[in-house]
Amino acid sequence: MYGSGAEKKKLPIGVEFFSHFKRDDFYYVDKTGFIRELINSRGSVNLITRPRRFGKSLNMDM
Numbered sequence: 001m002y003g004s005g006a007e008k009k010k011l012p013i014g015v016e017f018f019s020h021f022k023r024d025d026f027y028y029v030d031k032t033g034f035i036r037e038l039i040n041s042r043g044s045v046n047l048i049t050r051p052r053r054f055g056k057s058l059n060m061d062m
Helices: 019-023 034-041 056-060
Strands: none
């Protein structure tokens, strides 16, 4: 699956800060389209209502 010399990235289990994704070379895939929607809406205020542990703080940390 991986060619010679290719190294797998780590999965960000328990990572709370988006800055750690780049610093520690983690994968990040937004399957929800949330980032695209947030950028395209250009609202001055964004209300994010989701259950706990749903990534609200992580998304706002970007």
